[in-house]
Amino acid sequence: MRRTRATAVVLSAMLGATAVVHAQTAGTPRAPSTVRVFDAPCPGASPRVNAVAVAGAPTLRWQQGAVPVAEWKVLLGARRVPVTMIVARIDPARVALSLEIARVGDAMGPWGIHDAPADAVVAFNAGQFSDEGPWGWVVHRGREWQAPGAGTLAAALAVDSAGRVRVLAADSIGEARKRGGSMEVVQSYPHLLAHGALAPGLCRDGAINRGHRDIRLAIGVRADGDIIVALSRYAPAAAIAGVTDRLPVGPTTLEMAEIMRRLGVADAVMLDGGLSAQLRVRNAPLDRQWPGLRMVPLAVVGRRR
Numbered sequence: 001m002r003r004t005r006a007t008a009v010v011l012s013a014m015l016g017a018t019a020v021v022h023a024q025t026a027g028t029p030r031a032p033s034t035v036r037v038f039d040a041p042c043p044g045a046s047p048r049v050n051a052v053a054v055a056g057a058p059t060l061r062w063q064q065g066a067v068p069v070a071e072w073k074v075l076l077g078a079r080r081v082p083v084t085m086i087v088a089r090i091d092p093a094r095v096a097l098s099l100e101i102a103r104v105g106d107a108m109g110p111w112g113i114h115d116a117p118a119d120a121v122v123a124f125n126a127g128q129f130s131d132e133g134p135w136g137w138v139v140h141r142g143r144e145w146q147a148p149g150a151g152t153l154a155a156a157l158a159v160d161s162a163g164r165v166r167v168l169a170a171d172s173i174g175e176a177r178k179r180g181g182s183m184e185v186v187q188s189y190p191h192l193l194a195h196g197a198l199a200p201g202l203c204r205d206g207a208i209n210r211g212h213r214d215i216r217l218a219i220g221v222r223a224d225g226d227i228i229v230a231l232s233r234y235a236p237a238a239a240i241a242g243v244t245d246r247l248p249v250g251p252t253t254l255e256m257a258e259i260m261r262r263l264g265v266a267d268a269v270m271l272d273g274g275l276s277a278q279l280r281v282r283n284a285p286l287d288r289q290w291p292g293l294r295m296v297p298l299a300v301v302g303r304r305r
Contacts (some may be wrong), residue, residue, distance in 0.1 A: 006205045009045065016072045032073035032082065033058055033262075060087060065283025066095060066121040066304055073235070076255055081213065083250050084235040085259060086290055088122060088281055090227040092163050095121060095302040097227070098184050099140045103299050108133040110295030113280035121301040124217065124229060124279045125292060127188030128272050134298040136187030137173065147188060148173050152201040153208075155191035155269040157219060159184040163305075165227055167220065167267035169194055170201070186298065192218060192257040193268040199257075215248055216256045217277040219300075220268030228263050231279045231290055232256075246293055247275055 008093070060070035072085040100123070102111035109232035116123035128135040136149035137156050156168040162179050168176050169191060175184065190208060191199035201207055216232045239245060251259060253270070256257070260268040270276075278292035 029237070032056060032075045034075045034080065057264065062089070062118075063283060063286070065281075065286075067281050067283060067302065069281045069283070069288065074251075074259065076213075076251055081249060082235045082237070084233045084245075085137060086231040086233065086279060087263060088229040088279065090229065090302055092121060092165055092225060092227060094305055096163050096305050097159050097165060097300055097302050099126065099138070099186060100299040100301045101138075101140060101145075101294070102295075102299070108297040111297060111299050112295050113278045113289055113291060113299075116280050116282075116301060117303070119303050120280075120301040121282045121304055122280065124231070124300055125272055125276050126186045126295040126300050128300040129297050131260070134186070137177070137185050138187070138298070139182050139185035142183050144177075148177065151189055152204065153190035153199065154187055155189065155199070156185050156187040157269060157300075158182045164225070165221055166196075167269050169199070186300065188269050188271050190253060191269050192253070192260055193220060193265055196261065196266045198254075213249055213252055214274050215246070215277045216249045216273045217271045217279070218256055218260055218268055219271055220260045220265030222264045223266050228260065228265050228268075229279065230256075230259060230263060231277055232273075233290065244271070245299065246291075 009174045058072045060072060062068040062070045070087050072087055073265050074083050074085055075081065076083060100111065100117070102109040102115065112123075113123055126134070134146065136146070137147040138144070149266060152170050154170050156173050156176070158166050158168055158176065160166075161183050175188075191201060193199060215234075216230075220228050222228060233245040234247045235250040237246055248271075256270065257268070275294035276292050276296050279290045281288045
């Protein structure tokens with residue numbers, strides 16, 4: 001996707017922004033989990049790709065509030081790349097999700113977590129985009145703003161009139177669109193998990209770059225209906241707050257699928273990562289922010305019901 005407009009200006013401005021505020025935990029720090037790749041990998045994958053994860057679901061210390069949030073220390077791959085996963089858990093019975101579309105007059109405008117509405121308890125950037133605006137299917141307040149995009153790994157996050165949240169696989173988007181009833185929809189890629197297993201499209205040769213690491217942001221739905229949002233931050237031993245944690249180092253796509261699976265997610269899709277990835281959680285009196293380095297045209301916000 002082309003995102004060249006004012007990128008240098010945005011980078012310069014946001015590098016000077018307030019340092020990242022990390023979720024606080026109490027007691028003795030836990031040993032980091034080790035994540036290789038998904039433990040039910042694609043058939044025929046090489047032994048290196050098929051390396052089995054050696055740890056299970058994490059025991060997280062949640063900072064309680066409208067949107068509980070926790071940190072999970074993870075070591076990635078054979079080289080044990082250190083990252084911190086910021087994990088937010090959203091109960092759709094308590095928090096309603098909707099899109100936030102940044103506008104400047106009739107044009108798409110830039111959005112960052114500092115633009116989150118005053119009543120938002122959670123806010124994060126949404127799907128992929130270009131200079132012209134969001135990519136793929138967009139529905140806001142029941143109105144379709146943009147038709148679906150095509151791609152075997154292009155899933156959609158949909159919220160219906162009852163507030164239920166689903167991740168729709170590419171082959172089910174057409175039927176969902178025809179059926180209607182979606183109040184909020186954003187499309188993104190790649191699709192990570194479907195019913196607790198790797199999304200089938202991930203196994204297609206050349207579908208993804210399996211070795212590429214970057215900052216990742218993903219959203220998924222657990223079997224109990226709760227929503228998990230997970231954001232990665234690079235966390236080397238000699239970390240500099242607000243600098244090293246924004247470097248483009250993080251999970252591969254398959255590692256991110258494994259991370260979401262261990263968090264209990266059944267269906268998941270990646271949102272825009274890299275410089276765009278950003279998250280804000282307001283649990284009064286705390287207002288925690290993990291900024292990105294690039295403004296976006298579309299976001300997801302959650303408000304108390």
